[in-house]
Amino acid sequence: MEGRARYVVHIQVDGGVLWVGNDAYPLRNISHVGARILKIDKGFAWRTFAWRTLINLGFGGALAALAGAVWAAVPGILEALLLGQLIGLLRRGDVYGLVLKTSGMQHDVVWSTDGHEIHELVFQIAKAIGRPDVTQVSLVVRNAVVGDRVRSYGSANIGGAEHAWASGAGRAEHGRSGRAGRRPAPSTRPSAERRRADARTRPPAPEDEEARLPPDPPESVPGVDAGWAERRSLVAELVEQTSPGREVPLHVQIVRGGGRGSQLRPFPLHPRDGARVTVTLHAPGLVVRDELQQELHVPPGRESDVLRFRLKAPTPGLHHVTVRAFRGGTFLGEVTCQMSVEFDSVTRDGPRRHAPLPSMAFDPGEVTLQVLKDEVAGTFSFQLIGETFHAPEIFHFRAGDPRRATDQIYAELRRAAKDAATGGADEDARRLRGRLRNHGVQLWTSAVPQAVQRQFWDEAGRVTAFTVLGEHDIVPWELLYPLNEGHEDRGFLAEWLPVVRRVFGQDRVRSIGVPGAAFVVPPGSPADASEEVASLRATLGKNVVDAGVLTERAAVTALIEAGPAGLLHFACHNAFTGSGSVVTMADGPFDPIDLASATQLRTLRPHRPLVFFNACRSAGEIDWFGESLGWAPQFLNAGAGAFVGTLWPVRSRSALQFAETFYDQLIAHGQPLGQASLAARKTIRDLYGGDPTWLAYAVYGSPAATAHITASRDTGSVT
Incomplete structure (x- = not known):
C-alpha cells in the first residue's frame, strides 16, 4: 500500500x-x-520480472566482459531495483x-x-x-x-x-x-x-420526444460482479413417501454456491447484517402446522439457518409442495417437492430439491401479487408482497370466479371492434373509454379482496413495478382499474405502472440476448404482416442478425428445439378450437402442444430468447384470447427469457406501432422490460379512435430485465 x-x-x-x-x-x-x-495480476508481474532479470544479467555479463570488473556491480544494482519494484507491486x-x-x-x-x-x-x-x-x-x-x-x-x-x-x-x-x-x-x-x-426555479426541460418517455426505473440492487455478491441456492428436503395422518418435516435453507440448490440471483449482503429473505410455502391438500411464511437470515460468507415446516396429509394421494423465496417485493426463485401418501406406507426420505437463485438482488419498488388456488377448497389465496410482507387473504369468488366481470369486458371489446371496423367517431371512443373504465373498476372490486386493495394503496406511493405470480386465467390483470374512496384516480393499472406476469416454474432472467431475429409469418397472415417485418427489421438495426421469415411449422419447431439465440417474433392470425389457440402454418396447424418436447428438454434455456406473439384480427372480428396465453407457459417453461402476447386478437396497425415502440425502447434506448412495455402502451393509447389494443398485451418476465445485442449463453444458471 x-x-x-x-x-x-x-x-x-x-x-x-x-x-x-x-x-x-x-x-x-x-x-x-x-x-x-x-x-x-501477480503472474504477469512475476513473468515481467523474470524476463527483465534475464535481460539484466545478460547485459551485465556482456558489460563486465567489455568494460572490466568496475562495472560488475551495475547488474546487481539494477536487479535490486527490479526486485524492489516487484515487492512493492505484490504488496499492493x-x-x-x-x-x-x-x-x-x-x-x-x-x-x-x-x-x-x-x-x-x-x-x-x-x-x-x-x-x-x-x-x-x-x-x-x-x-x-x-x-x-x-x-x-x-x-x-x-x-x-x-x-x-x-x-x-x-x-x-x-x-x-x-x-x-x-x-x-x-x-x-x-x-x-x-x-x-x-x-x-429551474425551467422545465424541452418537451421533446425523449423527454416524454418515462425515466429509467431502479433496475435492482445489483452488484452481481462484486466480490461479496455470492451465488446462492435454495434447498428444500421433504420425505417422498409417507402414510396419512403422519407428521413430516420440510427443511428449507439458502446455501452458498450454485451447484447444490435452486440457484438464486447473486445479491449484495450488508457487510455486517447480511440480508433477510422471506420464504413462503404452498401446500394444497396438506395441513401445515407452522406459519406459511417465515423469514431466513442470510449472513455474508456463510449459509443460512434451516427453516422447519411441519406437514401432515389427511388423505392419500400425490401432493406437491412449492417453496418460494422473496426479497422485498422481488421474487428470487422457487423449488417444488412431491410426496406420495398411501395407507400403510413406510416413511422414506426424499432427495434434496435444489433451485438456483442466480441473483438475490431485489428491485426497489417492485411489488408482487401472489395468487394461488386451492383446488380442494375452491378458494384463492391473494398475498401482496412488497416492503411489507402481508399475510395471505383467502377469497371465495361469487359464483366461483370473476368470470362475469371479464365477460362484460369481452362484450365491450367486441362492440369496440365493430365500431373500429366502421370508423367510429370520437364520441364513440370516449364512450368506450368510459365503459372500459367502469368495467375495470368493477373487476378491481369483484376480483381483488378488500384487504389487498387497502394494502396496495398503502404501498402505492413506493411502487415502481407490479408483478403477478400465479393463477393468470382468472383475471385479465392489465384491465384492473384501482379506484377507492380517498385515493387518486390514476387510470388503469397498466397505464401508470409496468405490469408483468410470472408463471409457475419460470426462471428469473435479468439479461436477454438479442443477437438475431427470426420472424414467423405463415400464409394468410394479415395483409400488413410484411410491412410489420420490414418495419421491425429497420427498428432493430443492422447489428441484429436477420434469421429470415419462417412459414412452415416444421421450420419453427426445429428452430425452437435447437434453441434459438435472440428474438422470435410472430406476426399472424389465430384460429380458435375447442382446445385453444392455433396458428395455421403452410404445412399444418401449430399449437402449444408442439412445444412439449422443447419444454421438457428446456431447449430455450441456454440463450434465453425473447418471444413476441403479435396475434392480429380481421376487421370487425374479436374472440376472447385469454386461452391463447397457453403459449406463454410453454415458451417460458422451455426457457424463454421473456414472452409478450395478447389477451385478445388485436388491430394490425396498432399491433405494429406497439411492437415498434417496444423494441425501440428495449433495445435502442436500453429501457428495462417493464418500462419498455409501459412506453409502448402509452404510445398507442389515444390512437385509432379509442382502439383498446394498448390494454391487450400481457408481458411475462422480470420488469427489470434488459436486452443486449450479444448472445446470452447460459450454462444452467439464470443471468
Missing part, C-alpha cells in the same frame, strides 16, 4: 440526487448500482469501485482500498433509490484512490499503478515514478438549501 495516495471523499444523497464531489446523479436515472474489484492490495449505470452509460464513480466502504455505499444508495424523494444520507469514503486511468491492475505493469475516479471532486496521478499529482480541489458543491431552491 506504500506510495498510494488516499483521500477522503464526501458522498451525499439529498433531494433525490446523489452527490459525489461536484458531480450529481439523479436517483431516478440510476438504473444499476454495483461494485467491482480490481486485482493485481485490491481496489474496489462504485459503479453506476445511467442512460445506458456506466460510470466508475469512486475507488477505495477498503471494500467495506464501497459495499456500504452500494447498500445505502440502493435503499435510497427505492425512496428517492425522502431519503437523506451522508457517507464518507476515507480510503479513496483517485487518478486518470485504471492501468496496471489485471494486465499488470510492475512499474506502478493508476486508479480511475470518474468524478470531478479531485484528481491524483500515480505514474511510474510514484509521485503524487494534484490534490483534490475543495468541493464547490452548492448547499442543500441552494440545490433545492435551484430545483424550484
